[in-house]
Amino acid sequence: MTRSSPAESEFTFELQVCQWAEREWPPADSLDADTTAIVARQLGVKRRRWDTIVIEADRDALRQRANFGADALDSDLLDVVRYAPADWEWYRDALPYPGYPWRYVREAVHRASDRGIVETRRGANGRIELRRNWRYPDWVERIVAIENKPDLDASAARNLAPQLERDVALALADEVWVATTATGSTVEPALLEDIPVEAGILTVDAERSTAEVAWNPRTLTVEDPGTRITERPSGGDHDASAARFEYADPEWKTDKRLEIAERAYERGWRAYADTMRPDCRHFELATADGDVLPWCGAKGCHPTAAECSGSCSAWEPEPPTWRQRGWPIEGGPGKAIKRLLDRQRHRERPGLEK
Numbered sequence: 001m002t003r004s005s006p007a008e009s010e011f012t013f014e015l016q017v018c019q020w021a022e023r024e025w026p027p028a029d030s031l032d033a034d035t036t037a038i039v040a041r042q043l044g045v046k047r048r049r050w051d052t053i054v055i056e057a058d059r060d061a062l063r064q065r066a067n068f069g070a071d072a073l074d075s076d077l078l079d080v081v082r083y084a085p086a087d088w089e090w091y092r093d094a095l096p097y098p099g100y101p102w103r104y105v106r107e108a109v110h111r112a113s114d115r116g117i118v119e120t121r122r123g124a125n126g127r128i129e130l131r132r133n134w135r136y137p138d139w140v141e142r143i144v145a146i147e148n149k150p151d152l153d154a155s156a157a158r159n160l161a162p163q164l165e166r167d168v169a170l171a172l173a174d175e176v177w178v179a180t181t182a183t184g185s186t187v188e189p190a191l192l193e194d195i196p197v198e199a200g201i202l203t204v205d206a207e208r209s210t211a212e213v214a215w216n217p218r219t220l221t222v223e224d225p226g227t228r229i230t231e232r233p234s235g236g237d238h239d240a241s242a243a244r245f246e247y248a249d250p251e252w253k254t255d256k257r258l259e260i261a262e263r264a265y266e267r268g269w270r271a272y273a274d275t276m277r278p279d280c281r282h283f284e285l286a287t288a289d290g291d292v293l294p295w296c297g298a299k300g301c302h303p304t305a306a307e308c309s310g311s312c313s314a315w316e317p318e319p320p321t322w323r324q325r326g327w328p329i330e331g332g333p334g335k336a337i338k339r340l341l342d343r344q345r346h347r348e349r350p351g352l353e354k
C-alpha cells in the first residue's frame, strides 16, 4: 500500500533519496560489476553531518568486511585490526605508537578480542600478544555526500552555499551533491550561480523513485590536504574581518573517511526506527515500491523523527493483545518493525544477509 502525505517533510524526502540511492546509484551511468553502493544518513564529522551518504565499495572486500560483524569499528578498533599481525606478537610491537598512553590501546585490543575479531593470549612475561583472524579489507572506494533540499529556491540555495563551500574546501567526500524535488521545469540558472560549481545538483522524483542530473559535480581530491573554513566574514559593508582556516592533513582525512564508512556500514539509513516510536499503536510502515517509510495512522502522514518521539501527545502503547504469541520474547509489532528494518539493512551488506 502506498500512501503519501499532502506535504512531504524534509525527513521523508531524505528517506526517499536514500531509498532511491540504494537502488539506483549512480544517477548517470552505472557502477562497474565489482562495485556496490551502501547508503546511510546523518553521518559525518564533529562539525558537519551529511544528510545522505553513499559509500561505493568493492564487492569482494565488502564481503570480507562482514567477517568483522555488523557493528562499526571505531577509530581505536580500526587501529587494532588494520595492524594486527598474522602471527602472535606483543601488541606494542605490532601496533603503531598511538601518541597517547598504551593502556588505551590495550583496552582496545581486549575489546577487539571480546568481539572475536582478533585473538589474544598472555605471552612471555605476561605480555598481551595478539594475532588477526582476518586481514581488514580495503573496502571503501569512494564516499559521496548528498545534501537534501526538497524546496531548493534561490534563498535556500544562498543559505546552503557556505556549507557546500566548506565541504568542497575540506574535500573529505569524493563528491558533493544537492538533491532537490523534481518539478518538471529546469533548474533556474540563478540558483546554479549560488551553488558552488564543484557541487552536483540532482532532481529527484520521489514518487517514481527516479532522479536526473541537473549539474554534474567535480571529483574532489580526497588524498590532498583539505582546508577547514572555521570562520568567514558575513560580507556586509561593515564586516572587514578575514576568514579563518585550518589545515586538514591527508592522514586525518583518510582516518575520518574510514570511520564514516564504518558507521555507515552499521547504521545504514533505516536506523530511524531507533529514535522514533515503533512501539506506538499508530506507527506503521507504509510500503512504497517494496520498501518502507514510517507512517502515523493517527496523524495521517509520514511523521518526522522529531514529532514521532517521546514527547508526542498522540502516542499510545501497543494494545496487550498485539503482544500475544511470541511476546515477551519476540516483542510486539514495534519490535517486529525494527527486525524488518534490520533485515533490510543486512540484505545490502554481502556476508551479513543471514
Ligand code: SF4
Pocket: 277, 280, 281, 282, 283, 284, 295, 296, 297, 298, 299, 303, 307, 308, 309, 312, 313, 314, 315, 316
Ligand atoms: S501518534 Fe505520535 S508517536 Fe505515535 S506514530 Fe504518530 S507521531 Fe509517532
